[in-house]
Amino acid sequence: xxxxxxxxxxxxxxxxxxxxxxxxxxxxxxxxxxxxxxxxxxxxxxxxxxxxxxxxxxxxxxxxxxxxxxxxxxxxxxxxxxxxxxxxxxxxxxxxxxxxxxxxxxxxxxxxxxxxxxxxxxxxxxxxxxxxxxxxxxxxxxxxxxxxxxxxxxxxxxx
Numbered sequence: 001x002x003x004x005x006x007x008x009x010x011x012x013x014x015x016x017x018x019x020x021x022x023x024x025x026x027x028x029x030x031x032x033x034x035x036x037x038x039x040x041x042x043x044x045x046x047x048x049x050x051x052x053x054x055x056x057x058x059x060x061x062x063x064x065x066x067x068x069x070x071x072x073x074x075x076x077x078x079x080x081x082x083x084x085x086x087x088x089x090x091x092x093x094x095x096x097x098x099x100x101x102x103x104x105x106x107x108x109x110x111x112x113x114x115x116x117x118x119x120x121x122x123x124x125x126x127x128x129x130x131x132x133x134x135x136x137x138x139x140x141x142x143x144x145x146x147x148x149x150x151x152x153x154x155x156x157x158x159x
Contacts, residue, residue, distance in 0.1 A: 043060065
């Protein structure tokens, strides 16, 4: 598939996130984007060495440490973006090994911060940002959940 282009003045620009040769490259770039956004919001950011951990980014604030698995997608069909929530060799992430998924919708520069418990049984998630009140709308740009203001998290319905 050829990258789509748009014009900014007289300059021809590639669509955001379309210049990567592999999904792994795009995933590494998305992790960097997430770390930058989290740092802007006052989190201390760490990255585990190697690829053997079940999370991509560690966040710390006020003594609270969170494990975040970063995912990204460019796949859109009928207004919804689909993102796989599986690990290496198409396996599910184990309970107790991560706290949140951060899902980046690359074409529209939008993040979903989803507690692991909400989607732990799912292999993928469909996100429809243009539909008011869609199933996962409460997780759109929900950076506050990472701060611990999630007392309602225990009552969150599973997807």
